[in-house]
Amino acid sequence: MSAFLPLFDADLGDQALLGALARIGPLIVPYSLKDSSSIPQNASRYILVDRDSSLGVDGVVPILDQGADKVILPLTLAKDIIGTVPAERLLLLLDVANVSAVSDKIRSGVSGVLIKTPSVDVDFIGSVSRFFAGSSVHVLPVSPSEPPSRSTIRGLAGAGTVLVIPTTLLTLSPTDAKQLNVADAFLANITSDRPDGLFPTVVSSHLEGERTLGLVYSSIESVRESIATGKGVYQSRKHGLWRKGETSGATQDVVRIRLDCDSDALEFSVVQHGAGFCHLDRPSCFGETSGLSALERTLQSRLESAPQGSYTRRLFSDPELLSSKIMEEADELCRAETKEEVAFEAADLLYFALTRCVAAGVGIADIERSLDTKAKKISRRAGNTKPQWTQKATAETSAAPKPTPVSVPTPAPAVDVNAPIRMRTYDLAAASPTERAQLLRRPVLKSDEMIAKVKPIVDDVRTRGDAALLELTAKFDRVQLDATVIRPPFAPETMQIADDVRAAIDAAYANIRKFHQAQADQDTLVVETMPGVVCSRFARPIARVGLYVPGGTAILPSTALMLGIPAQVAGCREIVLATPPRPDGSISPEVMYAAQLVGASAILKAGGAQAVAALAFGTASVPKVDKIFGPGNQWVTAAKMLVQNDTDALVAIDMPAGPSEVLVIADHTCNPAFVAADLLSQAEHGVDSQVVLVAVALSADRLAAIEAEVDAQARALPRVAIMRESVAKSIIVKTSTVAEALAFSNDYAPEHLILHLEDAPGAVAAVENAGSVFVGPFSPESCGDYASGTNHTLPTNGYARQFSGVNTLSFQKHITSQEVTAEGLKGLGPIVATLADCEGLGAHANAVRIRLQALNQS
Incomplete structure (x- = not known):
């Protein structure tokens, strides 16, 4: 670094000198002159705040925000701001007599000091430098009457200090008794180990991230000219001064000149013009750019x-x-x-x-x-x-995975917003078995890969609890929270919603509760399997359940109702609702109101895998649950699958999940506008939504009418960009009969099945695999999503073959019991003993025989 720093003087109007100084390092500028138009815009600046300044603590930060590299503060002001501003941005202004008054706290809170001294005593300044070991030490002589000698600058540099020289004592002209040449001051401490006294000089491109252009040599004379003119001037070992580009036109503008740490080499940062730096007309002597x-x-x-x-x-x-x-x-x-x-x-x-x-x-x-x-x-x-x-973002941890890209990026064609929004059409009668199987396929879910990605998150929450949960919420939900759990009673101001929304939620709650109340298994099943042998089964609620409600910026009170009501009806003792917080750290008031209605015992303000982990293992603030319910993205799904197989968690989940999906079966009686609306109601969920129309003997005109409605309605809806992609991936499957259509649907096992058929109620008997069925033209899937009474948390991705949608029984477990009388054991016991002997389990047989012997002896 330079062995000196210039102190800007108000009387200086020499723009050439100031431009030269800006090329070799920072310029110290008094606070009162910081807005001077004389200061070059590209100059690095240290702003010097005098001890008599009225500038307060609040005025220091704006100085740095406006581009100052450092601010130099008197001790009285520095005491108040240390800890607020990074130490590397602060220098301490001291009188030489006050050096010993600096505490360790002050010394560690600044990057260096500027010491004002009436005279320069190199030995004394050296001792001060040792006191501030590890910090930069600058020396400012008070009211110097003559410029320092190069030996003084060199001596101070040897003592680890930098001399501050007022600009009035500097010049671009040769050094004399009144002024010191800038280059002489800059190079006062440079040394050379070469016989010719030249200095190795690395030239780098300021416009290319300081990429090295080449290696040359400099002399004091060439550096002096470069500093003064701002042009690349070097020393040729054969031809003397080498003004770069003087004959070729490949000139250089010098932006910055620096000494290396040992003061035996230079770096020129330049803007290269013309063909390039190299004599081979290349940008660099070290090859082409990349x-x-x-x-x-x-x-x-x-x-x-x-x-x-x-x-x-x-x-x-x-x-x-x-x-x-x-x-x-x-x-x-x-x-x-x-x-x-x-x-x-x-x-x-x-x-x-x-x-x-x-x-x-x-x-x-x-x-x-x-x-x-x-x-x-x-x-x-x-x-x-x-x-x-x-508004467009989701608070989930991540979006759906993408296929591995090819090795060479090819710019994709622009989306043609004028192109029709339409589905792909297939004729089932013409499809081979392989092609039919392909129509039934969903996108491959790479469960193993996703589980591997969420495992570190889950393990972190398991190990560090609330601390990890807060950090992960800040990282993934992008919200800084002091605590993640809210417990009732919930503050009224957190549940303030519009009257019409409140009425709608209340009506939905009543319908959903009525339907789920009817599902509750409250009676004990009692069966006498043989005389004296009575078997029973009775239901008990799962004690502690976790309900995951996707959201964050989205508002999903419907999911809170769909999960919370059956838990409430089943009698679960603890209902923990987890949902990502909004950007301000709050939960939407609609979800808060729904949480209160369903009797939530706690609300966890977190999303993604970290929320699932907190529910599964519990933390100091988050109650551990026995079963986790709710939809979510692939991170949530993977975390649920991971924790259900962890014996330490001892937690169950409702079902696997995938992208939302609908299959619509329509015949000649369908209303094309209704069919299109049902397809789009799922297509808007995301670009990976699965949408299928099974057309039963529909004419070309009828199909065209449906496609025209899809295109027209999609363009009028707010999520048209999403639908443009999801609809393009969706399919129309043409069939000849209702039976053929229902057979295809049963193989597909859709989450939502909508029947636009002449005899829609009659077709329900043939439905074997579906999450939920919507019967007839006036039963849109939206009703089931919100308020008809059925549950909208349903199996996707073909899991409707094995799983039911969430219902009241999902929140209950069944316990069996048996009571065997003495007479009953006489009839049952020999059967049991025979089977136990058959399996080689003698103790089992003995438990029966010892009782039969007692009965025979009585």
């Missing part, structure tokens, strides 16, 4: 000469297309899972983002300068998402 620098050069070239019709030319000439690609790639990066996928998607995003920058005349160097400026800020933004993105 990575972002190479991409920037390519894009700049394409901006000037890309052929008409090329993709890059389209991007430059169509701002809307480019904006769409940036948003598309940003979304795909957010959805990426593996390291390879993240790298792949980030590369795509950087390509399109840099294209946008180049089109606007912005280069990588401009971006880096902006980053550096932002890094200097002490005060930080809250970091909250803007409303338009918050």
